[in-house]
Amino acid sequence: xAVVTLDKLTKxxxxxxxxxxxxxxxxxxxxxxxxxxGPSGCGKTTTLRMIAGLEPISxxxxxxxxxVVNNVPAKDRDIAMVFQSYALYPHMNVADNLAFGLKxxxxxxxxxxxxxxxxxxxxxxxxxxxxxxxxxxxxxxxxVALGRAIVRDPKVFLFDEPLSxxxxxxxxxxxxxxxxxxxxxxxxxxxxxHDQVEAMTLGQRICIMNxxxxxxxxxxxxxxxxxxxxFVASFLGxxxxxxxxxxxxxxxxxxLVKVGAHLFELAAGRYPALTAxxxxxxxxxPEHIATATNAAEDGRFASIDAxxxxxxxxxxxxxxxxxxAGVASELFxxxxxxxxxxxxxxxxxxxxxxAIHLFDAAGVRxxxxxxxx
Amino acid sequence: xxxxxxxxxxxxxxxxxxFAAGPFVWAAMLSLRTTTEIHRNHFAPPNPAHWDKFAEAWxxxxxxxxxxxxxxxxxxxxxxxxxxxxxxxxxxxxYRFRLNRVIYFVLFSTIIFPPQITIISLFQIxxxxxxYNSKLGLTLVYVAIQLPLTIYILESFFARIPSDLFDxxxxxxxxxxxxxxxxxxxxxxxxxxxxxxxxxxxxxxxxLYAVVLITEEANRTLPLGIQRFIGDTQEDxxxxxxxxxxxxxxxxxxxxxxxxxxxxxxxxxxxx
Numbered sequence: 001x002a003v004v005t006l007d008k009l010t011k012x013x014x015x016x017x018x019x020x021x022x023x024x025x026x027x028x029x030x031x032x033x034x035x036x037x038g039p040s041g042c043g044k045t046t047t048l049r050m051i052a053g054l055e056p057i058s059x060x061x062x063x064x065x066x067x068v069v070n071n072v073p074a075k076d077r078d079i080a081m082v083f084q085s086y087a088l089y090p091h092m093n094v095a096d097n098l099a100f101g102l103k104x105x106x107x108x109x110x111x112x113x114x115x116x117x118x119x120x121x122x123x124x125x126x127x128x129x130x131x132x133x134x135x136x137x138x139x140x141x142x143x144v145a146l147g148r149a150i151v152r153d154p155k156v157f158l159f160d161e162p163l164s165x166x167x168x169x170x171x172x173x174x175x176x177x178x179x180x181x182x183x184x185x186x187x188x189x190x191x192x193x194h195d196q197v198e199a200m201t202l203g204q205r206i207c208i209m210n211x212x213x214x215x216x217x218x219x220x221x222x223x224x225x226x227x228x229x230x231f232v233a234s235f236l237g238x239x240x241x242x243x244x245x246x247x248x249x250x251x252x253x254x255x256l257v258k259v260g261a262h263l264f265e266l267a268a269g270r271y272p273a274l275t276a277x278x279x280x281x282x283x284x285x286p287e288h289i290a291t292a293t294n295a296a297e298d299g300r301f302a303s304i305d306a307x308x309x310x311x312x313x314x315x316x317x318x319x320x321x322x323x324x325a326g327v328a329s330e331l332f333x334x335x336x337x338x339x340x341x342x343x344x345x346x347x348x349x350x351x352x353x354x355a356i357h358l359f360d361a362a363g364v365r366x367x368x369x370x371x372x373x
Numbered sequence: 374x375x376x377x378x379x380x381x382x383x384x385x386x387x388x389x390x391x392f393a394a395g396p397f398v399w400a401a402m403l404s405l406r407t408t409t410e411i412h413r414n415h416f417a418p419p420n421p422a423h424w425d426k427f428a429e430a431w432x433x434x435x436x437x438x439x440x441x442x443x444x445x446x447x448x449x450x451x452x453x454x455x456x457x458x459x460x461x462x463x464x465x466x467x468y469r470f471r472l473n474r475v476i477y478f479v480l481f482s483t484i485i486f487p488p489q490i491t492i493i494s495l496f497q498i499x500x501x502x503x504x505y506n507s508k509l510g511l512t513l514v515y516v517a518i519q520l521p522l523t524i525y526i527l528e529s530f531f532a533r534i535p536s537d538l539f540d541x542x543x544x545x546x547x548x549x550x551x552x553x554x555x556x557x558x559x560x561x562x563x564x565x566x567x568x569x570x571x572x573x574x575x576x577x578x579x580x581l582y583a584v585v586l587i588t589e590e591a592n593r594t595l596p597l598g599i600q601r602f603i604g605d606t607q608e609d610x611x612x613x614x615x616x617x618x619x620x621x622x623x624x625x626x627x628x629x630x631x632x633x634x635x636x637x638x639x640x641x642x643x644x645x
Contacts (some may be wrong), residue, residue, distance in 0.1 A: 056538050075546035087537035091559040101545035148541075 002078075002155040002188050004028040008060035011046050020046040022212035023060065031186045035203030037193060038211045039235065043212035044192045045160055051079050051190060052158050064155065073106075080149035081158040084165065086141045088133040094120075094144050095129040101152050139170045146181070159191040163198060175201060187244030196236050200224070200358060203237070208232050232276065232365040233283050239319060239332040241283045241357070250276035257356075264302035267353040270369045274358065280366065281359040286319065288355035289333035291341060301350035306331055308345045313337070322349060390632050403614035410609050438591065439598030440619065446594060447576045450515035454523050454572050457516070459565055461526030463557050467539065477528065480521050488518070492585055499586060514586060515576050523568045530564035531557060550590045566631045573627050577620070579634050595620045 005030045011021040023044040028034045036044040049055040051062060053074030061068050064328070069077055080101075088097050093243045098116045107115075120126050133141055142162065149157055159178070179202055182189055193199055199206050200220045207217045208231075216228040227233035233241040246256045255266045255274060259282060266274075274280075290301065307323035309330065320333045320341060333349060341347060358366040403411055405419035405426065430436045465477050495514055496505070504510030534557060542552045558565065580596040587593055593601075599616040602609040 049540075052540075052544060054543065074540075075548075079544060081541070081544050083537045083541060085535055085537045087535065087541035089538060089541075089556060089560075091562070100542075104546035148545075152545075236451045255545075 002065045003030055003063075004156055004190065005063045005066075005187060005189045006047070006051070006060070007063070009047060009050055009062060010059045011043070011050060011055060012058045019043075019058070019212050020261045021050065024209070024212075024214055025060075026207055026214060026217060028188055028190055031188055033182050033189045033191065033202060033204045033333050034201040035206045036209060037196060037199040037203075037206050038209035038215075039194060042209040044194075044209050046190045046212075047209070048081075048158050048160055048190060048369055051156075052079055052081050078153050078155040079158060080154040080156075080348050081147050081160065082149050082162045086133075086145040086165075088141055088144055088148075088149060090133050093124060093130050093132055094136070097133070097144055098129075098147050098151050101148065105152075115151050115153075119151045122150070123147050131185070134284055138166055139174065140172055142166060142170075143177075146178070150181070150185070151372055155188065157187055157189040159193075160188065161195075162191075163193070163302060164195070171198075178202060180259075196238070200236075208235065210235075226365070227283075227357065228365055230281055230283070230359050233357060233359070239286050239334070241285050241361075242289070242331050243281050244324070244327050244329060244331070246280050246282040246358075248274055248278040249290040250279060257358075259304065260302040260324050262324070264304070264351075265353075266356065270354070271358060271366060272369065274366060279361055281363065283357035283359060284351055284355060286332040286334040288352040289331070290352070291320075291333070291335060291339060300353060302353055303348045303350055305346060306349050308341050308343055308347065311339070311343055380636060400614050400617055403611060404618040406611055406614075408609050408611040426611065426615045427553075427619065430612060430619060434598075434602075434612060434616075435590070436595075436598060436619055439539060439593050442508060442592055443577060443594040443596075443620075444623070446512050446515065447573060449512045450519070450576055451569055451572050452513070453516050454519050455565060455569055456570065457563065458520055458523035458533075458551065459527050460557060461520075462524045462531050463553050463561075465524070466528050466531035466534075467557070477524075481525050482522050484525075488581055491518075492582065494584070496500045496585055505556060506587055506592060508592055511586055511592075513592070514582050515579065518582070519572050519576065526568050526571075527561065527564055530561050534560055570627060570631050574624055577624055 006024050006026045008023040008025055010019050010020055010023055012019050015338060019215070024043070024047050026034070036047060038044050046055060050057050053069070057070050062070055064077060064079075089100065092100065095116055095237055098119060099112050102112045116129070117126075120129055123146060125140070125143055125147060128140060128144075136144065143163075145162065148264065162178070163174055166174060177196055178191075182202075183186065191198075191202060203220055205217060206220050206223050208215045208223065210231050216223055216232050218226075223232060224236050227236065227241070230243055234243055244259055249256045249258055249263070254268070255271065255276070256263050257266055257280075257364060304324055306324045308322050310319075310321035312319040312321075316337055318335045318337060318339045320339060322331045322333065326330055331349065335341075357368070360366055401415070402419050405422040406417070407423060407426070410417070431440075461480075465473060499505040499510045499514070502510075504513065510550065538556055538560070539552055542556045545598065547555065578596060579594075580600075583594050583597050584600070587597060595616070598615055602613045602616065
């Protein structure tokens, strides 16, 4: 177990170019599972590779347990990494793949055999030890890659999109295994992914990155419920948060928001810092939009009219896409399994006032009063 | 219909095999006949078969010396080519450094010069360094002429090895030197085997450089030895054929030994 501290880590691949990672600061605590999440090219893998010692650090400091390791080679950082491509040595069998790192560290033969057997047993690789990687399925290869990391008993585990080459069902089960592994080993783990489901389910904390910078760090639900800006709001959630331009007005001391042709009142006292005339972006998650028939408390909801353009029945839920007059982007609503709506219909959608997020002109969240749904 | 197709295919295969193997079989028959017998009838079967011609060629016609010389020169050249070529290819494929592609281009562009152009200057260089008429000199020349092609073949293979493997080995604690020997080279073995076979066959049969750079009897290689049986007015066809058969043995052995790897390298994706 170890504490990994990133202090303004920056990486330039070419001098004078835009940095791939830009002043990334993050502290990963003893035994913590932190997920670096972001779209392709956001700098998350670059950051992970700097931690691993596979990329030189352009500026900033990286410390493990308080010791700056910027210039310590990868092999001396006591780190194990699981790669997206598994990176199994194709000319070695499973047992040799598992033992390769231990052999270099002069662990004696009996101890290597014992540890390889123990790891193979844990991961269900017992019958595969003599096989070469090309004779394994994707899931088995992934487990060998995990085993190769575990067998070393390192201070820190790094995962670089380890599930992205697996099919959907295997991804779910392997995700569960990684979660169990973390609970069992209690090791410090840093996990890179662009898949928000992996991030939400595995991470104790999520570090969301965009354009080489850290945008928000926090517990998964906290980040989901309180996105720091419109990027996080639109990146997390499927469908993502609805974001529409809006204008704040005031009438009789009450704050109103104008979306397209609709004008409705915001929850009283929720945005103390907000003033009339502000141009904002209104955000609301699809699950906080209801249709007239399943809304119980009238006062809690603001009604807007929209035309239904698509109904996607997924079984457990239905995603309804609707168009609001005067608003360019379409609105997504997550409704129950049997919604009473059809394509082409014009109807009222109800927005939960306590679940509305407002972002300023720069896209930054406008602080809201704690009383949220 | 399918049977007719099959029969047609078989016929084409038989014709091609006869075309390709015919001269070889003929030379094999000639190797067991004396020159007098051959002049009497060019295509007669070897009856009786003079197996003793092989012993005669080996012991009295100096083939033992030529064979040993060829083996020494070619094996040394192939070993050096394989080690230096794969290291250079690994380096060019794996590391990003200034002028990487320029070096690669310069190395590879030397292939365009025909041997007739370089041989005079090579001769001069070897004379100046005291390497003319020596097996070491010929070995170095062989390394020089085959290195660009060796690097070209290996570089494209090394470049296909995913860089994640090198990263994994680095994290596993291995140095760049160890990674080359323990990861890169074993993975590239099918391609390495291809270059070994290719270089061995090309150099084993090489004649032009050898005939210009070697004149001493004690240093002659097999192709030069065979040439000795071609005189100004007559040639010992029977002995030439026997020499050819002796010369061909190592090529067949090498091919049999490496062919499995060669096929592996050409067909299967070694890096999966």
